[in-house]
């Protein structure tokens with residue numbers, strides 16, 4: 691199993707790792723440890739590069755294949771030997787934008803649940819752009835700016851954000867987690883990672899976040915789309 695460095699330290703921009711296996715089918719590397727987020731929960735995978743004796747090789751795709759994190763190399767790049775130790779760099783600008791965006795989406799979830807009792811049902815993001823779906827029948831056009839203000843107030847409040855893994859049984863005792871449907875997580879997951887924005891939001895989440903809401907910057911919500919009577923899709927942008 692690859693040690694998920696991104697789970698503990700989301701600010702890690704480069705690291706050394708050993709090639710523990712090759713995925714010949716995908717022309718990819720499996721490492722003993724990695725800071726590359728493989729994608730999931732609406733957050734795209736990280737990008738970056740690996741330094742080899744023959745030069746720097748870009749990594750554009752990282753994905754979980756058969757339960758393992760595979761770092762895809764371009765087809766023309768030669769694969770390093772198993773056991774070799776290499777230095778890796780994340781595309782930090784890209785990743786940091788995603789961290790700010792992902793945290794902004796959790797601030798949005800937290801404020802909407804607190805102010806309207808509406809739960810999130812899904813979401814997706816690209817750097818500095820996000821969309822989230824809510825069970826939010828009462829959402830009206832004039833609420834858009836009210837919600838935007840509420841989100842920016844929590845950014846100004848500079849709330850600390852933390853993450854940790856807890857046993858599954860313990861997670862099921864936390865009401866905030868139950869409302870975000872942790873019961874949908876596969877049963878073989880013994881430990882559940884939770885991300886907490888102090889006093890605002892608590893979610894089961896595998897993604898990478900900034901450690902204070904102030905790092906997000908400014909959020910703009912331009913509009914929403916009705917996806918049915920109950921379901922509303924809110925679009926946000928980080929300025």
Ligand SMILES: [Zn+2]
Pocket residue numbers: 731792796893895897
């Ligand atoms: Zn999330």
